[in-house]
Amino acid sequence: MDRAEVEARVKKVVSRVLGVDEDMITPDSHFVFDLGAESAQSVQLVAAFEGEFNIEMDNDAALKVKTVGAAVDFISRYL
Amino acid sequence: MSVSSVGKSAMHSDVSPSRSGLQSIFYPRTVAVVGANATPGTVPYDIFHNLLISGYRGTLYPVAPGKASICAVKAYRYVLDIPDKIDLAVIVFPAEVVDRAMEQCAKQGVKAAIVISAGFREAGPEGQQREQRIKAICAEHGIALIGPNCLGVINTDPAVRLNASFARKMPDAGRIGFLSQSGALCTAVLDYARDKGIGFSKFVSFGNKAGVSEIDLIEYLHDDPATDVILLYLEEITDGRRLVETARRVTRGPKAKPILAIKAGRTAEGAGAAASHTGSLAGEDAVCDDVFRDAGIVRVASIEELFNTAIMYAYQPMPPGDRLAIVTNAGGPGVMATDAAVRCGLSIARFEPQTTQKLKAALPATANIKNPVDVIGDARADRYAAALDAVLADPNVDQVLVILTPQSMTDIDAIARCVCDVSRRASKAIACSFMGAADVASGVHILQAAHIPHYILPEWACRAMADVQRIRRWREYQLHEPHRPQVDRHAAEALVAACPNGYMREDQALALLKTYGLPVPEYRLCTDAEQAVDFAAQIGYPVVLRAAGRNIVHKSEIGGVALNLRDAHQVREAFADMTRRLAAAPAAALEGVLVRAMIPAGTELILGARHDPSFGPVVMFGLGGIYVELFRDVAFALAPLDAHTAAALVRRVRAVRLLEGARGLPPADIAAVEDSLVRLSWLAADFPRISELDVNPLIAGPAKTGNAVADVRIRLGR
Numbered sequence: 001m002d003r004a005e006v007e008a009r010v011k012k013v014v015s016r017v018l019g020v021d022e023d024m025i026t027p028d029s030h031f032v033f034d035l036g037a038e039s040a041q042s043v044q045l046v047a048a049f050e051g052e053f054n055i056e057m058d059n060d061a062a063l064k065v066k067t068v069g070a071a072v073d074f075i076s077r078y079l
Numbered sequence: 080m081s082v083s084s085v086g087k088s089a090m091h092s093d094v095s096p097s098r099s100g101l102q103s104i105f106y107p108r109t110v111a112v113v114g115a116n117a118t119p120g121t122v123p124y125d126i127f128h129n130l131l132i133s134g135y136r137g138t139l140y141p142v143a144p145g146k147a148s149i150c151a152v153k154a155y156r157y158v159l160d161i162p163d164k165i166d167l168a169v170i171v172f173p174a175e176v177v178d179r180a181m182e183q184c185a186k187q188g189v190k191a192a193i194v195i196s197a198g199f200r201e202a203g204p205e206g207q208q209r210e211q212r213i214k215a216i217c218a219e220h221g222i223a224l225i226g227p228n229c230l231g232v233i234n235t236d237p238a239v240r241l242n243a244s245f246a247r248k249m250p251d252a253g254r255i256g257f258l259s260q261s262g263a264l265c266t267a268v269l270d271y272a273r274d275k276g277i278g279f280s281k282f283v284s285f286g287n288k289a290g291v292s293e294i295d296l297i298e299y300l301h302d303d304p305a306t307d308v309i310l311l312y313l314e315e316i317t318d319g320r321r322l323v324e325t326a327r328r329v330t331r332g333p334k335a336k337p338i339l340a341i342k343a344g345r346t347a348e349g350a351g352a353a354a355s356h357t358g359s360l361a362g363e364d365a366v367c368d369d370v371f372r373d374a375g376i377v378r379v380a381s382i383e384e385l386f387n388t389a390i391m392y393a394y395q396p397m398p399p400g401d402r403l404a405i406v407t408n409a410g411g412p413g414v415m416a417t418d419a420a421v422r423c424g425l426s427i428a429r430f431e432p433q434t435t436q437k438l439k440a441a442l443p444a445t446a447n448i449k450n451p452v453d454v455i456g457d458a459r460a461d462r463y464a465a466a467l468d469a470v471l472a473d474p475n476v477d478q479v480l481v482i483l484t485p486q487s488m489t490d491i492d493a494i495a496r497c498v499c500d501v502s503r504r505a506s507k508a509i510a511c512s513f514m515g516a517a518d519v520a521s522g523v524h525i526l527q528a529a530h531i532p533h534y535i536l537p538e539w540a541c542r543a544m545a546d547v548q549r550i551r552r553w554r555e556y557q558l559h560e561p562h563r564p565q566v567d568r569h570a571a572e573a574l575v576a577a578c579p580n581g582y583m584r585e586d587q588a589l590a591l592l593k594t595y596g597l598p599v600p601e602y603r604l605c606t607d608a609e610q611a612v613d614f615a616a617q618i619g620y621p622v623v624l625r626a627a628g629r630n631i632v633h634k635s636e637i638g639g640v641a642l643n644l645r646d647a648h649q650v651r652e653a654f655a656d657m658t659r660r661l662a663a664a665p666a667a668a669l670e671g672v673l674v675r676a677m678i679p680a681g682t683e684l685i686l687g688a689r690h691d692p693s694f695g696p697v698v699m700f701g702l703g704g705i706y707v708e709l710f711r712d713v714a715f716a717l718a719p720l721d722a723h724t725a726a727a728l729v730r731r732v733r734a735v736r737l738l739e740g741a742r743g744l745p746p747a748d749i750a751a752v753e754d755s756l757v758r759l760s761w762l763a764a765d766f767p768r769i770s771e772l773d774v775n776p777l778i779a780g781p782a783k784t785g786n787a788v789a790d791v792r793i794r795l796g797r
Contacts, residue, residue, distance in 0.1 A: 018145055020145035030176065032172065032175070032176050033179050034144055035144055035145050036116065036146055
């Protein structure tokens with residue numbers, strides 16, 4: 001799976017879980033500061049990424065990921 | 080000299096907010112809640128919701144990325160998107176992004192910010208860095224910062240009605256300003272106050288005080304026309320000198336407002352394992368007690384006492400004296416109240432004959448018409464009214480305590496209303512204690528609604544009244560500027576400069592005390608027995624030999640002291656013994672033997688000084704020698720001391736009676752002791768390198784023999 005495809009699918013998941021328009025989301029977007037993620041939603045995001053990509057991530061490390069671009073990098077490691 | 084110019088704490092805040100910055104915190108025209116969300120029960124939502132429902136008079140903007148609105152109010156993604164100037168930003172984002180939010184606030188031109196979020200200095204090194212970062216942004220852009228890690232700010236003034244907090248309810252308006260370092264305590268205090276019908280003017284949780292400190296807030300409340308009394312809950316004093324200076328200004332003068340404070344927590348540093356007596360006795364708490372007293376801050380032990388005293392002060396006129404009249408329907412509580420009043424320092428008023436006659440005429444024969452007036456268990460409101468009118472009219476009465484016990488015929492509500500009526504007519508302070516709980520509840524509510532201070536126990540009423548008297552006496556007390564006595568500062572500077580950090584050798588320490596005029600007996604450091612014998616012959620027998628060396632601190636434990644040597648032979652022998660013993664203790668390198676005359680017996684005192692982490696140089700006085708740690712009969716004051724404070728300090732310890740000539744002992748020269756304290760305090764204030772200093776003991780002899788330093792220990796460096 002190339003990076004562009006991972007990024008597109010990450011954006012879709014983020015949009016769905018956080019309820020924000022996809023066009024608001026860029027690789028630099030900070031989940032909390034730019035997209036308004038609440039603490040409970042961070043956990044939901046991790047679960048949704050695992051479901052989307054059919055992977056199992058290190059939860060503690062995953063919760064430390066702060067931006068959409070970093071999430072794409074992090075998920076790519078499992079693919 | 081101002082108190083802040085000496086021994087300034089290194090930790091003082093470098094982000095002093097402007098007056099207009101503080102005004103933007105309490106009276107913002109526009110507020111942005113930065114990081115709001117739409118989930119009830121979370122701090123970011125509740126803060127916004129509280130602001131909305133408190134009836135805030137300005138304009139409110141939620142900043143909530145990804146949300147169209149919060150509570151039906153249009154939301155903005157960034158604070159920079161708000162098409163309005165923002166006075167106050169309430170930042171509720173998680174700690175990790177607060178710096179980004181603050182940067183945007185700075186660009187937006189925000190004047191003040193409250194950072195509610197936790198995860199800063201209190202959370203370890205990473206949090207500390209975050210705090211430094213937001214502190215720096217605020218300092219650079221002149222933003223007045225409250226928090227981080229706080230509950231928020233409430234201003235009940237109808238002109239603004241601001242509840243920028245996550246407290247459950249907005250308190251009623253009142254005349255009390257409350258400042259707290261603990262946020263959680265605030266919620267408990269608000270609930271407590273609501274139950275007692277107590278209102279607030281301003282209510283501030285200041286958390287980590289990275290920007291605005293308790294001192295800035297005290298200054299603000301001093302100027303606030305809605306505030307009569309300032310309550311403070313403090314865990315950490317970071318600039319003790321400025322706190323003292325501010326408190327002295329606020330609690331005195333034409334606009335005087337009392338400061339009542341709970342100071343909780345002890346620092347490890349304060350209670351640290353210091354080697355000196357002054358160090359081990361001067362735990363922050365003990366120093367704080369005395370320094371607060373000298374600053375006019377009434378230190379109380381509990382939330383209960385804080386409000387007990389606050390309402391007594393805020394709701395009733397200030398009594399011109401401490402004479403109390405008690406009107407009760409029960410003998411036992413009357414006696415208990417009398418005991419408590421005397422214990423607290425109030426006096427029991429002696430009635431004029433006219434008063435006792437009025438009471439005799441109005442009360443049954445079985446009543447007690449002397450103070451405490453017992454109107455007897457079957458008393459109804461008319462009897463209370465007659466007794467109260469009589470005692471309030473008595474010129475020997477400054478204040479009245481009304482006690483009620485709920486007996487079967489007691490019309491509690493009617494008596495409560497009667498007290499309210501009498502109070503409206505009277506110009507003297509009245510407090511009540513309707514003892515019990517369930518039966519007296521409605522009567523208590525009547526009293527509380529009329530702002531008659533009510534206390535469950537008469538003892539609490541007495542304590543509150545006594546505290547108000549402390550406030551009055553403090554206002555009448557004349558403060559004096561300390562004046563430097565004649566000292567040889569240059570010689571002292573040379574001595575201190577020549578010594579490395581650590582304990583000074585005894586002869587050096589004595590020489591230093593001498594430069595500041597302390598009563599140091601003649602001494603000489605001798606390196607051989609013949610020098611010692613020559614000097615002993617010069618000063619006269621008997622003499623004392625004392626081992627001297629930088630590492631020799633506890634002399635007597637290593638055989639480094641020989642007392643009462645009566646001739647040359649004894650001096651030679653003691654010198655040889657001491658040299659031999661110390662040679663066997665290689666850690667204690669002997670540099671010489673100090674010879675001085677034997678000091679005649681007298682009262683052993685301790686005069687100490689230390690560099691307190693919160694308050695800078697402080698002095699200590701107490702009973703010395705072997706008793707100092709046994710009885711802990713010591714008192715502290717900020718250095719330098721003026722002569723009046725030195726005199727007061729000496730009289731704070733119980734041991735002063737020994738100096739005054741108790742039990743047939745000749746009185747000591749107390750004035751000379753006070754003079755030594757003043758000199759010692761200047762030494763401590765002039766030389767911040769002195770971290771600990773003990774003159775222990777100073778032997779206070781009868782007035783004609785004078786006082787003498789028998790032992791001294793001075794440590795340089797931190």
